[in-house]
Amino acid sequence: MDIEKYYDKIYRYCYYKVNSKTLAEDLTQETFLRYIGSLQEAKEPERYLYTIARNLCIDEYKKRKETELPDEDIDDGSDFENKTLEKLRLEEAMKRLSDDESEIVQLRLLNEEPYSEICKIMGISRFAAHRKLETAKKKLKSYLEKGEIV
């Protein structure tokens, strides 16, 4: 398995889930370590990597909920006010999506995974994946353009 090929994808996936650069990096590396540590090399590493990453992110989310750690990247001292505002709006928009919609946006729009792969990762039909993505896009665009979800 080529770590380099999947590193950025898994990192982005984790980043949107935990919203922290450092944490996303740690979770990405932990994902690969767990994959490498598993006894057999999978034929479809993406599916396994995303599954490991998702589970690690869920665990992390639970941990954070207990300790209530702040999101470190929301305000990192950047002087680009507009960029920060845009970032906040996008994060807000992403929060308003359902879990499945958020997942499909990350897989399809962010990581450009093929539908066939997304269906396997999420365990849904191609039609359902397409429908969910369209709904998610509509919601995101609506929030980003009008500030509300129609």
Next chain:
Amino acid sequence: MRDKELKKLLLDNVTPPDYQKKDAFIRQHRSKEIPHVSASRLLLQQAGFIRKRVWIASLLVLAFIALDIMLKMRDMLNAGYTADERALSVLTTVSFFMPFISALGMIETFKAQLYGVYELEQVTVISGKRALFARLAAVGIINIPPMIFITVLMRLTVGIEILRGALIILIPYLLTMILCMEIERFEWARRSAFSFLIPALLVTILTYSEVGGVYYMELGVKALLIIFVALVAVQAFELKKFSNMEDYAWN
């Protein structure tokens, strides 16, 4: 808002990972992920990279040697030459061509260096040194059966001992290989494949020269064995050096 813009926005929102941290992690775990390629598979794989014209040229030269031996034998028997004279004549032909066969193989072995893609080869999933050894072996394997054939032919036609015949063939072959590996390190040698013919020519001249009052073809088995063992040792040292160079390059 178009899909493209939304994608860009999503991507821009991600703070890129720390490059050094990422690089260190990938490097640390690279060795664990190199898939195991068996020696036989690697050999077949690398043999596939050796161009057909090299196979054909090597085989043609060896076929030519065999034909020459047979033609010479027929003419010499008619002209009434002695056994020693016949043996010397056959050995002269063989010694003349062996360095060129070796050089041909070496050109192919060092193809990556000659075409300036050596660094690329070093970072492939199979290490460059493993690929080099496999190619050397592939070239050797294709040259060994005709060499055995010639050795047997020399034994049957002019009565040269199998061991002596084999050593007479292998010494110029090995010496050319070593010299090719040496000159490959120079920038000027890497500019053209023809530079690999220089060692071949040098070795040919050496085999025809009288050293200490003796010609190479006239050397006894003991002397040939000593030279052969020394050359094998040098070759092993050269390969080890090459392998170390790759390790240095990695670090």
